[in-house]
Amino acid sequence: MSTVTLEGVTKAFGATNALDDVDLTVAGGHLTAVLGPSGCGKTTLLRVVAGFVRPDAGTVTVGGATVEASGTHVAPERRGVAIVPQEGALFPHLDVAANVAFGLPGRRRDRATAGRVAEMLALIGLEGHGDRRPDELSGGQQQRVALARALAPSPGVVVLDEPFSALDAGLRAQVRTEVRGVLRAIGATAVIVTHDQEEALSMADSVAVMDRGRVLMHGSPAEVYQRPADLVVARFVGDLVELPGTKAGATVETALGVLPLHGTAEVPDGPVLAALRPEQIRVDGRIERHGHRAHVDDVVFQGHDSIVRLTLTGSRPTLRLAARSQAPLRPGDDVAVRVIGPALAYPR
Amino acid sequence: MAGALLALLPLGYLVLRTVEAGDRVGAILTRPGTLELVGRSLALVGTVTTLCLVLGVGLAALVTRTTLPGRRVLAVLLALPLAVPSYVAAFAWVAAVPWARGFVGATLVLTACTYPYVYLPVVAAMRGVDPAQEEVARSLGRGPWRTFLTVTVRQVWPAAASGGLLVALYALSDFGAVSLLQFDAFTRVIHTSYRASFDRTPAAVLSLLLVVLTVLIALGERRSRRGLEQTRVGSGVSRRSEPLRLGRMAAAAATAAVLAVLAVALAFPLASLAYWFVTGLSAGVDVERLVTSTATTLLLAVLGALVTMAFAVPIGVLVARHRSRATSAIELGAWAGHALPGIVVALALVFFGIRVAQPIYQRTPLLLIAYAVLFLPAGVGAVRASVAMSSPRVEEVARSLGSRPLDVLRRVTLPLAGPGVAAGTALVLLTIMKELPATLLLRPTGANTLATSLWTETGVAAYAAAAPYALALVALAVVPTLWLMHAQGRLGESGESGDPCEPPTSLDQPSDPHRRRVP
Numbered sequence: 001m002s003t004v005t006l007e008g009v010t011k012a013f014g015a016t017n018a019l020d021d022v023d024l025t026v027a028g029g030h031l032t033a034v035l036g037p038s039g040c041g042k043t044t045l046l047r048v049v050a051g052f053v054r055p056d057a058g059t060v061t062v063g064g065a066t067v068e069a070s071g072t073h074v075a076p077e078r079r080g081v082a083i084v085p086q087e088g089a090l091f092p093h094l095d096v097a098a099n100v101a102f103g104l105p106g107r108r109r110d111r112a113t114a115g116r117v118a119e120m121l122a123l124i125g126l127e128g129h130g131d132r133r134p135d136e137l138s139g140g141q142q143q144r145v146a147l148a149r150a151l152a153p154s155p156g157v158v159v160l161d162e163p164f165s166a167l168d169a170g171l172r173a174q175v176r177t178e179v180r181g182v183l184r185a186i187g188a189t190a191v192i193v194t195h196d197q198e199e200a201l202s203m204a205d206s207v208a209v210m211d212r213g214r215v216l217m218h219g220s221p222a223e224v225y226q227r228p229a230d231l232v233v234a235r236f237v238g239d240l241v242e243l244p245g246t247k248a249g250a251t252v253e254t255a256l257g258v259l260p261l262h263g264t265a266e267v268p269d270g271p272v273l274a275a276l277r278p279e280q281i282r283v284d285g286r287i288e289r290h291g292h293r294a295h296v297d298d299v300v301f302q303g304h305d306s307i308v309r310l311t312l313t314g315s316r317p318t319l320r321l322a323a324r325s326q327a328p329l330r331p332g333d334d335v336a337v338r339v340i341g342p343a344l345a346y347p348r
Numbered sequence: 349m350a351g352a353l354l355a356l357l358p359l360g361y362l363v364l365r366t367v368e369a370g371d372r373v374g375a376i377l378t379r380p381g382t383l384e385l386v387g388r389s390l391a392l393v394g395t396v397t398t399l400c401l402v403l404g405v406g407l408a409a410l411v412t413r414t415t416l417p418g419r420r421v422l423a424v425l426l427a428l429p430l431a432v433p434s435y436v437a438a439f440a441w442v443a444a445v446p447w448a449r450g451f452v453g454a455t456l457v458l459t460a461c462t463y464p465y466v467y468l469p470v471v472a473a474m475r476g477v478d479p480a481q482e483e484v485a486r487s488l489g490r491g492p493w494r495t496f497l498t499v500t501v502r503q504v505w506p507a508a509a510s511g512g513l514l515v516a517l518y519a520l521s522d523f524g525a526v527s528l529l530q531f532d533a534f535t536r537v538i539h540t541s542y543r544a545s546f547d548r549t550p551a552a553v554l555s556l557l558l559v560v561l562t563v564l565i566a567l568g569e570r571r572s573r574r575g576l577e578q579t580r581v582g583s584g585v586s587r588r589s590e591p592l593r594l595g596r597m598a599a600a601a602a603t604a605a606v607l608a609v610l611a612v613a614l615a616f617p618l619a620s621l622a623y624w625f626v627t628g629l630s631a632g633v634d635v636e637r638l639v640t641s642t643a644t645t646l647l648l649a650v651l652g653a654l655v656t657m658a659f660a661v662p663i664g665v666l667v668a669r670h671r672s673r674a675t676s677a678i679e680l681g682a683w684a685g686h687a688l689p690g691i692v693v694a695l696a697l698v699f700f701g702i703r704v705a706q707p708i709y710q711r712t713p714l715l716l717i718a719y720a721v722l723f724l725p726a727g728v729g730a731v732r733a734s735v736a737m738s739s740p741r742v743e744e745v746a747r748s749l750g751s752r753p754l755d756v757l758r759r760v761t762l763p764l765a766g767p768g769v770a771a772g773t774a775l776v777l778l779t780i781m782k783e784l785p786a787t788l789l790l791r792p793t794g795a796n797t798l799a800t801s802l803w804t805e806t807g808v809a810a811y812a813a814a815a816p817y818a819l820a821l822v823a824l825a826v827v828p829t830l831w832l833m834h835a836q837g838r839l840g841e842s843g844e845s846g847d848p849c850e851p852p853t854s855l856d857q858p859s860d861p862h863r864r865r866v867p
Binding site: 085 | 738747
């Protein structure tokens, strides 16, 4: 149950700031996702924690011990931070059991080692696969072995670098759930780096959103999705409907009517950008009902529902919306739209 | 560090000699004979390299991209002339066809012996190249021939060019073949000048001129590849391309061409050796000398390979994993040996031995040093390429699991690089067995290898007496050659599922510093 803290961590590669004065605390036993677009510095952050990149400034502590500070650099092998790289990086010359046993102190054949290996293989659901070679495993199995290898020596912290990006979509959700279960069972502190918001929101206890080397927001998945700290975070963690409007107290007046607001203190009254999630826009095919009229431009069928692209009728300048709907709509239909739930407001 | 310094030793010595000579350098360089010599050598190098490029690329395309009958077997046979040392081939031709001397003979023999240097990397490159580019060219309206010339050849050019460089360096530095064929190339003149008088300055000055030529050729090759290095854009495993169907006439013509090459490069030399061997049987074979020569060859090759790899492994790991100014300098130093023809290294070490290292002069250690200088680049290239093939992430995982850097080297890096290190050792073993000039000048007093015994006998036109040594040498050299081709094939396969960007092993090295030393 090691807590990881970063304070003022800065790292530049040439002219680019990979990490720009990053502060982050990862609570012991929690699974924290670091979410950001590619090139935002999230992998560098992970490699700083693991000890493969020395920051230009700042301090890092793992389980209370300072591992990185000016003049201090604890070698990666003495940090108790195990890494699960992209695509697993299993040792290709060792079988599955030897891979899992790699970080254990005893010899391969020792009873304690063999017992621990069997235990880990059972945990990841690969009992009896100990003598397989890595290239005989599927991508998902390799990923799980990589996790078992990292967890076998009971490290205080596990860091995972985009561990599911190499898996295809169907497998990804399944392995994700399994990995989360394993991490929970062990109670290890875990940091997972990803650019997939769905992955971050569904797996993690807390999500840190990064952009251009800075941590923009760190909170629970629900906070990050429903109450994003700024427009950049709001746009990154999900689809966003943006409406220009005028804020007055706890409401905002927009082309879709006067909407209640989440919170009021942060933004002064006046012109703002009101933001909604597509699932807050309700579409109704019976236009005689109350609501605002809109024209269907496009329907993207997604199975469980459809993303409907709409133009608000009579809006000037033209206002486009996105909505989620299960109604059987077609391009060209005229519909009624209304908003449910509160909106967010950001300075325009 | 020590390895790099060792490699710089001969060059330093030559420069020292030349500086000491002062005014006489100008006189030696402006002699009419010198200019003529440069012209003659360059003509040979140019002709041989051009022929090898055409042959190597053409044959590689035939065995990889067409439905040529028997192409699997032919593909292996076409690589085998690598096991025939050029002076053995030269001996076979001189002994059978007396007119095959001078420029024509040298061109013939060197082309037949060195085209595999182009052929092997191009075969690997053609197998690895993404056929999507060719398919795009065809779909945009280019015919098969234009597609081959404008797309495929461009794709494999980096591989062909580095192979061509090996050929050019071989042709420039070859000593045995040109001497036997009585063609006055650089190396032969240097050797004659060294033997003819006690004044070794002309030999040193000419050696340095040879080094300059070598460096110029290497720079030219690098220029020719600029902007052509292949990168695969996007992910996914590349598909194999559909082979071109040959019509009956085309298949017959292609088969005839391949068989003709094999006849000249492989069948004829072997037949000629066999003939002289049988002829000599009646006069009796000096079995005792044959056995001791074989044993000496093996012993020197194994010792030389061990010494070379002892330097090559740390340097290779270092340059593959830790890029810095210091490691670049070490690598550059190691490559210095690459630019030096065998006879130049040998001469430099002779000077060094006489003046500084008298106790080991004409003893085994000095010869082993020469081998290490000559073949360090081959070993470093193999180690470097195979270490670079495995992802550094794997080593980071080992660190994060508590292994110290040296443990990581022992438990992860070296086991993974194992096949590449083995291939490098095979390559060094092979080239040392075939090495002639350095062995000739630096061998321990009284010791004879197969190469030197062969040399001595052919020197007095005792072809029948020379044949057993030649046959034994070829038989010995086939073993590491096959080993090498096997290792290359295996690495090639694993390279497909792993990292497609990195060339598998020393034999097919399109990218720059992995080049091989030529004997």
